[in-house]
Structures are given as C-alpha cells and as structure tokens.
Amino acid sequence: MPWRQSPSPYRTWISEIMLQQTTVAFVIPYFERFIKKFPDVRSLAGAKEEEVLSLWAGLGYYSRARNLLLAAQKIVRHHRGIFPDDFDSLISLPGIGRYSAGAILSIAFQKPYPVLDGNVSRVFSRLTAQNKTPEEWWKMAEDLLDRDHPGDWNQALMELGATVCAPENPRCKICPVSFACAALKTKTQNLFPAPKIRKNIVKVNWNFLWIERNGKVLLWNRGEKEKLLKRHWGLPEMGKVHARVGSLLKTASHMITHHQINVQVYQGSLKKEVSAPMKWVPRSELPKFLVSSLWKKCLPKAN
Numbered sequence: 608m609p610w611r612q613s614p615s616p617y618r619t620w621i622s623e624i625m626l627q628q629t630t631v632a633f634v635i636p637y638f639e640r641f642i643k644k645f646p647d648v649r650s651l652a653g654a655k656e657e658e659v660l661s662l663w664a665g666l667g668y669y670s671r672a673r674n675l676l677l678a679a680q681k682i683v684r685h686h687r688g689i690f691p692d693d694f695d696s697l698i699s700l701p702g703i704g705r706y707s708a709g710a711i712l713s714i715a716f717q718k719p720y721p722v723l724d725g726n727v728s729r730v731f732s733r734l735t736a737q738n739k740t741p742e743e744w745w746k747m748a749e750d751l752l753d754r755d756h757p758g759d760w761n762q763a764l765m766e767l768g769a770t771v772c773a774p775e776n777p778r779c780k781i782c783p784v785s786f787a788c789a790a791l792k793t794k795t796q797n798l799f800p801a802p803k804i805r806k807n808i809v810k811v812n813w814n815f816l817w818i819e820r821n822g823k824v825l826l827w828n829r830g831e832k833e834k835l836l837k838r839h840w841g842l843p844e845m846g847k848v849h850a851r852v853g854s855l856l857k858t859a860s861h862m863i864t865h866h867q868i869n870v871q872v873y874q875g876s877l878k879k880e881v882s883a884p885m886k887w888v889p890r891s892e893l894p895k896f897l898v899s900s901l902w903k904k905c906l907p908k909a910n
C-alpha cells in the first residue's frame with residue numbers, strides 16, 4: 608500500500624481519512640493523486656477548496672475532504688506546519704476523532720494508542736462471541752494493545768478484519784487467531800456481530816435546470832442550509848432561479864447515505880439575470896466543480 612512506503616504522519620493521516628467507509632483498492636489511486644498534488648501539510652493548507660474536492664470526486668462523504676483542508680490550515684497556523692504528536696492536539700483538529708488520532712499516533716509515532724473501527728469490533732465480537740457497546744470494545748482494544756509495537760498491532764488487527772474475518776464468509780481456515788475464537792468453536796460466526804438496524808430509505812425528488820449560454824453552464828452553490836450535498840456546486844434546482852422550463856433532458860437515480868434521490872434534469876432558459884451563489888462555468892470545467900458522482904449520472908451529453 609502506497610501509504611506504507613515512506614510513512615509519515617501526513618501520509619498516514621490522509622490514508623486513514625480516505626479509508627473511512629472505503630476499500631483499500633478503491634482508495635489507492637485517490638491517495639496517489641492526492642499526494643502528488645499535495646505532498647505535505649503546507650501545500651494542502653494553501654489549496655483552494657475546489658481543488659481538494661475535485662481530487663476527492665467519487666470518494667463520497669465530502670466533509671472529510673473539507674475537514675482535511677481545515678485541519679491542514681490549523682496545523683500551519685497553530686503548530687508551525689508540524690504535525691502534532693499528542694492526542695489532545697490531534698483530536699482538536701477538524702475531522703480527527705478517537706479512531707483517526709489512535710491510528711496516526713500508533714502508526715506514525717509508535718505511541719501506545721488503540722484503534723477501533725468496524726473491522727476491529729467485528730473481530731472482537733467473533734473472538735468473544737459477544738455483542739458489546741463501542742465503549743467496551745475500546746476497552747478491549749486498549750487492554751490487548753501491544754505497547755511495544757502499537758502501529759503494527761493496530762494495522763494487523765484492522766487488516767485481519769478487512770481481509771480474513773470478513774463480514775460475510777470469514778476465512779476461518781487461514782485465520783491466525785482461530786485457536787482462540789469462541790464464535791468458530793460454537794459455529795456462530797454469522798451471528799456476530801449482531802446486524803445493525805438499518806435506517807429507513809428516504810426518497811427525495813430533485814428537479815434541476817440545465818441552463819447553458821455561450822458554452823457556459825449555470826451552477827448554483829448549494830449552501831450551508833441544504834440537507835444533502837451542502838456547499839457543493841451543482842445545477843440549480845427549480846425554484847432557485849427565475850427560468851422557463853423546457854424539455855426533460857435526463858433522469859437518474861442516486862443514493863446518498865440512506866437517501867434515494869430521483870433526479871430530473873430539464874432544459875431551462877433564464878427569465879431574470881442571476882448573481883451569487885450562482886455562477887457561469889465553461890462546460891469543459893464542469894468536472895472541477897461537479898464532484899459528486901450524482902452528476903456523472905445526470906449531466907446531459909455535449910451536443
């Protein structure tokens with residue numbers, strides 16, 4: 608994995624944030640592109656939000672990218688650009704919680720902090736054939752931690768969960784801790800951990816307008832108050848601009864967390880000129896602004 612080559616606190620941080628909710632194979636090309644463009648904290652701190660978001664396009668959970676930028680700026684402002692190596696400073700950075708702080712401290716600084724993610728708690732649940740609260744699993748992670756090699760230990764544990772003790776069909780025959788596994792002994796691997804209660808799917812209907820003039824397309828910054836894709840650039844929703852609505856150009860369906868979004872894109876023509884938070888963007892530059900994978904599905908093709 609590229610973040611294991613020449614490891615540094617910065618590279619560990621970027622990889623750990625990217626790996627949240629995302630698989631290793633998917634993250635690798637994103638990580639490589641990101642590190643090429645922003646090789647260190649200072650280069651990231653000086654970036655524009657759009658640049659960071661466009662490198663994040665397709666990874667989802669875009670608040671992670673915004674928090675990386677805010678945290679890099681804070682490290683430059685408050686820590687002279689040097690990555691902090693203590694828990695309290697790390698946890699005060701945007702987007703860094705107990706898990707990320709533990710991962711950075713143990714992997715990059717060899718400090719004895721545990722980690723707990725979905726992979727680790729699944730291993731613990733099966734090893735003990737119990738369902739416990741996250742707080743109890745944190746306690747187990749703390750108790751088991753190899754204090755002489757905390758980085759290796761944590762990475763091994765996470766990887767065991769990701770590659771061997773998988774959610775479906777755990778590979779118990781090759782598992783290095785099968786000798787101690789209560790779930791294997793009782794053949795109850797698939798009962799642990801107890802399935803999460805899924806949130807009900809919420810249906811959302813969005814009607815967008817495609818308004819093009821002289822090779823430029825009108826975009827709308829969705830702002831802080833929008834429930835989904837907050838502060839993202841997107842096509843204007845109907846009702847946000849005074850426009851004539853023309854023919855239906857495209858329909859698409861897209862999931863964001865537990866929201867199923869049905870999208871209709873209509874041709875539009877302005878009845879009244881617009882100002883911020885709208886802007887005209889050359890068609891060729893749309894990928895820089897429209898970073899959510901929603902837009903890949905619903906942008907009309909160029910004529």
Ligand code: SF4
Binds near residue numbers: 733771783784785790
């Ligand atoms: S023996 Fe099987 S269920 Fe138990 S920890 Fe290993 S892979 Fe998971």
